[in-house]
Amino acid sequence: MWLKRYLDFGSGRPLWALLADTLLATNTPSSEKNTPRSIRINYYLQSWKTGTTSQSNQPPDILRMLKIGRKYGLRIEGIAFERDILREMPIWYHSQADSKIRRLTGSRASKCLLIKHNLTTVGEAEDLAAILVTVEGRPNPHENNNHCRCSDCTNLREKMGCNHPNLCMLRAQDLLDTLPTKWDPHAEQPGDNEPSLTSLPSQKDEEIFDYRLSTSGNLSDIFRIFTDPSHKPVNEVPIRLFKVRNQIQQVTVATDGSCIDNGQTTAIAGAGVFFAANDPRNQSVRVPKSLGDTTLTQSNQTAELLAVKLTS
Ligand SMILES: [Zn+2]
Ligand SMILES: [Zn+2]
Known part of the structure; x- marks a missing residue:
């Protein structure tokens, strides 16, 4: 029950869960000594390690909570996730990213992203890297250098104190490039072809079958227990074999x-x-x-x- 409340990332997250975040992020083994403290947000969402033995400084309650998680096979699992969930994940040491993401914290741009931009989530990295993208048929005012005077770069200089916006955008893209398709909000996701069910007319006492592959909600909804330890979840995104083309046409059967x-x-x-x-x-x-x-x-x-x- 404690663990469930700890993994509640909604607005009702208890205060002690924030304290647990700090304890987990502080009582880390020596193998994490090069991991910047500021990137350690949540142990279950990121790939940094925390102390799990009684020899570590971890308080007994936290150790018990971690043990329960291991005992019942707690982990992130799902066929696909809504894009909002993908964007909420912490970008640094993203638990599902290629391990090379762990080498992307030391550069000048990474430090600027951490300290000046206060970059935390995948969504924030995506928004920053989006400035680099030219949409077909629309001129992109951004120039690919650090002296660019476009409104985005001017904003980043004035509001964040960033001296090299282009470099920081490229680094944000490097971080995103470590994500497998299932976790990449840029990739096509099953949710793109799963129209909202709330728009379908429903009759009294009628329940609409939720056919969607994507987990919806927030980060609290991506965890499962009683998972199979011998099965490693795939990180490629499944593509629906059929697409719902006309959601208005309804057949009753x-x-x-x-x-x-x-x-x-x-x-x-x-x-x-x-x-x-x-x-x-x-x-x-x-x-x-x-x-x-x-x-x-x-x-x-x-x-x-x-x-x-x-x-x-
Ligand atoms: Zn620019
Ligand atoms: Zn910067």
Whole structure:
């Protein structure tokens, strides 16, 4: 429960969680001596290490919290994440980035980004690097040198005290380039083809099936427990094989699956879909005993899923 509250990054984050952040970031092993203290924001979101043994200076409560996390397989996991979540992640030592991100803290530009720009998140790095990007058909007022007088560079000089805006933008891009596609807000994400469900008209007592692959919400929602330690989550972004082109066109279809002798060796399952009276798309089928080499369980659940599959 403590751990869950600690990983609540919403507005209700308890005060003690901020204290825990500081303890975790301070009681680090000697292997982290070259990691600037200011980049250590959250142990679970970044790749720096913290003290996990009783020999470290870590308070017992924190050690217990870390142990619970390990015991129940707590980690970041999800097929894809909404872009807002990707942008909220800390950029420095981003936990999912290529390990070379750890070498990007020492340069003149990195120090300027840390101290003067106060750059913290992926979103901030993306906004800064965006100044370098020329959109087709639109002239980019920025010149790729540190003497550029465009409004963005002037702003960075005046408001941040940055002496080399172009260099800092390039460094922000270097940081972003270490992110795998699944964590890169610039990459195409499944969410780009997943229209909001709230715009669909729904009838009373009707629940709309959430078909989206992307985890929504905030950073609190990206964690899972009871994960499989032998399985390493992939960091490539999945691309949907179909795209929703017209979200207004709605089809109402009734689906059902049922099973006689459910749970017994004699179980027989079947599925049916009903579009309308005499509609040629109406179907009823038996759940096959196998599909290729896979044996299909004759159960109510298999039948329900098959029924949904029949509608597509
Ligand atoms: Zn400029
Ligand atoms: Zn700068």
